[in-house]
Amino acid sequence: MRNWYRSTMGGLPGLYWYLWTGMLINRIGGFVALVLSLYLTSARHLTLPVAGLVVGAYGIGGIAGVLLGGVMADRWGRRPTLLLAHFGAVAVLVGLAFAQPIPAIAVLAALLGVMHSMPGPAFVAAIVDVTPADDRSRAFNLQFWAFNLGMAIASVLAGALAEVSFTLLFAVDATATLATSLLILWKVRETRPVRPAQRIAQKPSGGLRTALTDRAYMLFVGLSLLAAILSTQSSTILPLAITGDGLGSSVYGAVVGYAALLIVIGQLFVPRLIGRWRKGTALTVSNVLLGLGFAAVALADSVLGYLAAATVWTIGAMIAAPPNAAVIAELSPAELRGRYQSVFYLTFPAASFIAPAAGGVSLQYLGDWHWIVCGALGLVAAAGHLLIQPARERRVAEQLEAERFAVPVAG
Template sequence: MLKTIIKPYEGLSREVWFMALTMLINRAGAMVVPFLSLYLTNFLEFSLEQVGWIMSCYGFGSVAGVFIGGKLADKIGYYKVMYSSLFGTGLVFFSIQFITDFYSLCLGIFALTIFADAFRPAVWVALDDYSEDHNRTRSVTLIRLAINLGFSMGPALGGLLITYISYRSLFWVDGITCLIAGMIILRFLSQKSQVKNQNKETALPKLSPYKDRRYLIFWFAMFLIGFTFMQYFSTIPLYYSQRLGLTEDKIGLMLAMNGMLIFLLEMPIVHSLEKGKLQNLKIVIGGSFLLLLSFLVLNAGPWIGLAVMGIIFMTFGEMLGFPFSNSYALDRSKLGNQGSYMALYSMSFSFAHILGPNLGMQFSARYGYEATWYLMAGICLLACLILLGLQRKES
């Protein structure tokens, strides 16, 4: 039994394990984002429309951050980008808790995500450097496991901190964990020699991801998936609060279920699917369909059991969709500058963050939550059809 559990983790490099530890510590402290919409409405008393614009600023900062992070990863190396991003993010978290003005907060959130999301493309470039072709998807999955285990701890702890201390305590904890994660990178990781990357560069032409038509089609589908997925960390917590009457600590436990399921099940599922030799895009399509179902079940009625079912569908959709979409992007990035390719991949979620929470909240305020969930299910269906067309071209 124990051997079966351990087997999927065999063969991963020391550096990948330390990166996973870094992400675990960092994301265990990532308590602000899941509760940001509640902090803005309940603590600062902003309207839904104002919250939507602040969340869009989060997305704009994310786009700028991943673009800058990708460029810097190609120019100065992923290592410097990773630790600089973490230290900068920690300092901004310490500062932003004292901002209460709407426009200043928009600017502060924008700055926060520039620093925070410069980290993302650098991580994926580092992961490619620290892993081999045969275990890349499992390396991606280990990092995601660490992230999701951290996220399963973060919302639960965050809900308790809000209940027993204050909303502002989240910013202190998030900032401190960013600094700790940066120190782990400085102590235990290093930039590997560029021989591996140089060999790739001499053997393959430098294709811009913005001129790779199939990659752009894939990018648009991932944007649509990200658009709907973002509702689980913006509009849906408000639905839990306003329609189901859940308190912050119970909402934190609901979101924690997502991370815990991923921690327990994702690596065995990915390991099994890797052995099955299914195409990455087919698996992503299956994950997108499960995400679609997660929205439809919410409209069956305002009952917590259906909300739990929605979280379960969403979680399995995430487990199938995200590791294999990331693997597809890494494989495609061999055509050009990896930093730019992975930055563009990350931008699909950044643009989704600009539009997803804002439009989701605006649409919910005008037409109600039920209409919003039907809209999100329709967008997931469109993403499935786009990926299906792309998969047929590549067969």
């Protein structure tokens, strides 16, 4: 047990644990977004179409927040970005709890989306800044575990608090966000690498365009988008398949809860499982399991069948978390880590749009063959990671060699 603890959690810097704790507290309290549509229809008495537009405004704000957070993390620093996002979220939550006019609610919902999405790139960039390269896989595995643990707790709290009082729900969310803000203010120093007065010849510069035109990176992001589209099936198209089989919505809740529990229990053992694997190999295995898990939905017509399928795709998702983050860290120039993170984070809202838009049409016309197509998509992504792995590893090796022998330009 001691060896497992040491290999899983030991050796990480103290600053990492403050960041980790802040993410966990914030995620546990971050449940307003989970019940936003319910709040709008039951407490503010908005019609379903209007509520949908307001929730959509939250999503659009999230896209803007990801990009803004990445740019700010590189220009202003990780700490100022995190503080602005969290203190800003507290103010927006208070305003949203008492806002009455629909335009004001929509604007505040969009701002909340911005504030909720801004910290992501800064948090991850800070983790890369303070964690040695050999420990990053474990660090990001623990981050993924904390995120899912927080989500599981938040889901339970959201339902319970919504039944008592929406005002209390907003208050608890704001309090948790404020606690994270104060923790960052108290314990988290700035981690952004200091730029030398005399630039190193080989050191890259640029902005979002640099990340978007980085061929090796965008190939990786493209394959990650395929995986995100697969994973998003569980929250968009899977409920339709379950109810289509004559099973109740409670079955869907059981499947989602089971998957979350599986991650909370099993994620801590992933580093030992994949510790000796090459990152591309781990991502290949992950995408194969994602594909097989969702393909198995075509055969599922009972609770046990859906739980078995969920087991396979959840293990695939668990395996992907550490190598995904490590690859992004390897390919990101130190001065552009926030921007590179923001480009990667865009795969999630993109998948949230593509999966239901294309999946609904596919399920209607293809039926169970939709899930076979999902399986094929996973195999395509897996093959892609195998194909790009050698070139990506050469790129990383060349970058490390260049940094090792780089000579400052005389000024």
